[in-house]
Amino acid sequence: MIIGLDVGTSMTKADAYDDDGVKIASAERASRLDQYDDGRVEQDLEDVLASAADVTRRVVAEAGRPVRALAITGQGDGLWLRDGDGYATRPPISWLDDRAGDLVRRWQDDGTVQRVYGRTGSGLFPGCHGPLINHLAEHEPEALERATVAGYCVDAIVQRLTGEVTVDASDATLPFLDVTTRRYDDEAIAACGIADHRRLLAEPTPAGTVLELDRRGAELVGLPVGTPVTGGPFDLPGCAIGAGLSRPGDGLLILGTTLACEVFTDTVDLDPADEPAGMWICTPDPGSWLRAMPAMVGTAGLDWLLNLLGVGIDSLGDLLEGTAPGAGGVSALPFLSASGERAPFLDTRARGQLEGVTLSTTRGQVVRAVCEGIAYTARNCFERAASASRVPGRLVACGGGSRSGPWAQIFADVLDVPLVVPDDPGLGTRGAAVSAARALGDELDPADWAAPSRTVEPTAHAHEHYEPGYLRYRAHVDTARDFWARQAQGFARPGTTTR
Known part of the structure; x- marks a missing residue:
């Protein structure tokens, strides 16, 4: 069997797959996420490693079969800063972090964000390498001085299990890789003011690289020394592969902590004139890329709202089915991340809004408004990711949010396309296992391992409501972006002062 290990932001999961792609064992464990009032969001590498070791050991014990590879x-x-032995030189900083928010805002104003995007196709945001390394160089230079590598979650786990310093090309994409050559763009690195720390960026590992558990890693996860290990791709392309997708035009909607919308393409168009948002991601196949638009908040926004209203996730279906499309006139902008938004537009000042609320508004209408707002955001993301087409031809949905039938129906109706929902919503481990099998020499089409699924068809005539609803959403976004910009300027007008 191959064990797929998915180390997420708040949950670590392991699944064991047999040679036919059938899941035979599964385990998961929550990871700790430390969030502070000033916008910092961090994790503990040792806690993350402990969760990875725990779920791996449990799956091995449950399945009771020899392990062919750990993916x-x-x-x-x-x-994720580490020293030469793979230990953190400071707590790993999450992609949700906002400590570099002011820096990114300055870079938006002075054109740095646009210059980097024009070279790499990756939109800078507070939780990515460029601004974070720059911020630490000013505020925590000793952490950088002690570090051997400035990496990501996946290669941090790989280093501790194998002793090797690596990085998958998909991770390295963000934000310094020229995705056409799979080499770092030194001008993009210099534009972020971190050329002196170029040594910390590991060169991308060739696709199909297979490593081995060393003695330290073997003791941690309870597998034999020498067990093959593969690292990457990270979860966005991993889930796309796990969904059985790989052909140009295939699309994936991930309803997880992140609302990620991505489309496979066989061409790259880095247009410097484009608004810098989202990213182009390398896949294991050199001639294939993903055009991705990962919004900062997906199910996290819904979880926040349900907690605020004092209702559980098990009430979501009833709340949605008890309300009509349009949510009684209530509409929502679901931009709830403290670090703003990175897709379908980049604006660190973006904040959530509710509009149309009255004394007669119900909890269900507020919940539906947020669910519809997230679906409208997905359509906006796909419009940017799919270029010529409004949404991709074949669209698969995964992640925890896809388990809700009524919410999946809202997405199908807003996007006006059939939505394929696998029975197994967590496709990251499956994609990792497929990548490992191919690296080990199996001639495997990702579609061969696709999980059984159901198709959610758009409701007849739903577009007659959601089309004007989407146009109102876009107008609301435009108005809000103008407001955020003026708010940042203190609403100053020529000849006036503010205080």
Whole structure:
């Protein structure tokens, strides 16, 4: 069997797959996420490793079969500084972090964000390498001085299990890789003011690289020394592969902590004139890329709202089915991350809004408004990711949010396309296992391992409501972005002062 290990932001999961792609064992464990009032969000590398070891051991015990390989995927972005032995020189910084928010805002104003995007196709945001390394160089230079590598979650786990310093090309994409050559763009690195720390960026590992558990890693996860290990791709492309997708035009909607919308393409168009948002991601196949638009908040926004209203996630279906499309006139902008938004537009000042609320508004209408707002955001993301087409031809949905039938129906109706929902919503481990099998020499089409699924068809005539609803959403976004910009300027007008 192959064990797929997915080290997420708040949950670590391991699944064991047999040679036919059938899941035969599964385990998961929550990871600790430390969030502070000033916008810092960090994790503990030892806690993350402990969760990875725990779920791996439990799956091995449950399945009771020899392990052919350990295939690792996980969250992307953030900053995981380590020394030569793989120990953190400071707590790993999550992709949700906002400590560099002011810096990114300055870079937006002075054109740095646009210059980097024009070279790499990766939109800078507070939780990615460029601003985070720059911030630490000013505020915590000793952490950088002690570090051997500035990496990501997946390669941090790989280093501790194998002793090797690596990085998958998918992770390295964010934000300094020229995705056409799979080499770092030194001008993009210099534009972020971190050329002196170029040594910390590991060169991308060739696709198909297979490593081995060393003695330290073997003791940690309870597998034999020499067990093959693969690292990457990270969770966004990993889930796309796990969904059985790989052909140009295939699309994936991830309803997880991140609302990620991505489309496979066989061409790259880095247009410097484009608004810098989202990213182009390398896949294991050199001639294939993902055009990705990962919004900062997906199910996290819904979880926040349900907690605020004092209702559980098990009430979501009833709340949605008890309300009509349009949510009784209530609408929502679901931009709830403290670090703003990175897709379908980049604006660190973005904040959530509710509009149309009255004394007669119900909890269900507020919940539906947020669910519809997230679906409208997905359509906006796909419009940017799919270029010529509004949404991709074949669209698969995964992640925890896809388990809700009524919410999946809202997405199908807003996007006006059939939505394929696998029975197994967590596709990251499956994608990692497929990548490992191919690296070990199996001639495997990702579609061969796709999980059984159901198709959610758009409701007849739903577009007659959601089309004007989407146009109102876009107008609301435009108005809000103008407001955020003026708010940042203190609403100053020529000849006036503010205080």
